[in-house]
Amino acid sequence: MNMSVAEMTMTEDVDSEERNFKRGTPNTVLHIDDVHKSFAGLHALSDVDLEVREGETHAIIGPNGAGKSTLLNVCVGRLKPDLGAVVFNGQVLTGKSPHEINQLGVARVFQTPEVFPDLTVLENVMVPALSRRDGSFTLNPFRRFSSERAIREEAESVLESVGLQAQLTTHASNMSRGDKRRLELAMGLIQHPRLLLLDEPTAGMARHDTNATIDLLMKIKEGGMTKVIIEHDMHVVFSLADRISVLAGGRIIAQGTPDEVKNNPKVKEAYLGEEQV
Numbered sequence: 001m002n003m004s005v006a007e008m009t010m011t012e013d014v015d016s017e018e019r020n021f022k023r024g025t026p027n028t029v030l031h032i033d034d035v036h037k038s039f040a041g042l043h044a045l046s047d048v049d050l051e052v053r054e055g056e057t058h059a060i061i062g063p064n065g066a067g068k069s070t071l072l073n074v075c076v077g078r079l080k081p082d083l084g085a086v087v088f089n090g091q092v093l094t095g096k097s098p099h100e101i102n103q104l105g106v107a108r109v110f111q112t113p114e115v116f117p118d119l120t121v122l123e124n125v126m127v128p129a130l131s132r133r134d135g136s137f138t139l140n141p142f143r144r145f146s147s148e149r150a151i152r153e154e155a156e157s158v159l160e161s162v163g164l165q166a167q168l169t170t171h172a173s174n175m176s177r178g179d180k181r182r183l184e185l186a187m188g189l190i191q192h193p194r195l196l197l198l199d200e201p202t203a204g205m206a207r208h209d210t211n212a213t214i215d216l217l218m219k220i221k222e223g224g225m226t227k228v229i230i231e232h233d234m235h236v237v238f239s240l241a242d243r244i245s246v247l248a249g250g251r252i253i254a255q256g257t258p259d260e261v262k263n264n265p266k267v268k269e270a271y272l273g274e275e276q277v
């Protein structure tokens with residue numbers, strides 16, 4: 001374990017470029033470096049070390065309570081790790097706010113959809129696009145009207161890609177959970193993030209909607225966007241992932257291609273009593 005990383009992330013006056021963290025290979029987009037996180041003595045994450053490569057779809061799987069959502073929350077700055085650091089394109093994210101991390105190009109689609117309930121579908125998708133342009137969450141009507149039209153057009157096109165084109169004026173509060181997820185995905189996509197983190201994007205969706213979402217994620221994959229996806233549905237995982245990391249009890253117990261992971265006895269054991277891998 002590399003204690004110096006945690007110590008250094010707490011030292012504000014050390015330039016991040018000087019820090020002695022492991023940067024991984026040159027095409028590493030995200031490096032989760034020996035992260036630990038406990039909740040009142042419960043080790044939700046221990047020694048978690050994971051590299052996400054440029055352009056890959058990296059799935060994180062594992063039984064319920066394995067620490068998957070905790071790990072994503074550490075990546076997006078919602079939780080601070082007790083030890084370790086998260087490095088994105090050579091920059092230490094640990095210690096930055098969720099908003100700062102988002103501005104650096106990390107977007108997320110969470111397990112519980114987080115949309116603006118009082119805004120329409122179209123407005124929901126315009127907010128992150130305007131925020132990206134303006135550097136803060138504002139819907140300022142006095143700034144650059146012309147580009148607002150372009151953003152609106154892009155929002156409509158992204159909403160079409162997630163199948164919500166018929167609901168542009170629906171208030172988000174009136175949508176089903178599955179539709180809210182698709183809306184949140186559109187809110188992530190319009191940011192053109194360098195890294196998209198998805199926490200169970202198909203949970204609670206009917207098979208038809210799950211398939212439509214997989215098709216969409218496949219399309220995004222062809223576009224080369226780097227993604228980390230937490231997913232319970234093995235059909236989704238094996239259709240999408242280039243590499244898989246398996247978490248169990250807060251530790252990475254296996255890592256590799258879908259075939260390697262599928263045949264790993266430790267993984268089978270971790271899933272005993274759960275679903276089939």
Ligand code: ADP
Nearest residue numbers: 039042044062063064065066067068069070071
């Ligand atoms: P997963 O997403 O893999 O199902 P989580 O990351 O949500 O797992 O949870 C990992 C463990 O940490 C679980 O035992 C969960 O109860 C616990 N946990 C998660 N968040 C908190 C929290 N905010 N406070 C206390 N315990 C938590």
Ligand code: MG
Nearest residue numbers: 068069070111
């Ligand atoms: Mg979870």
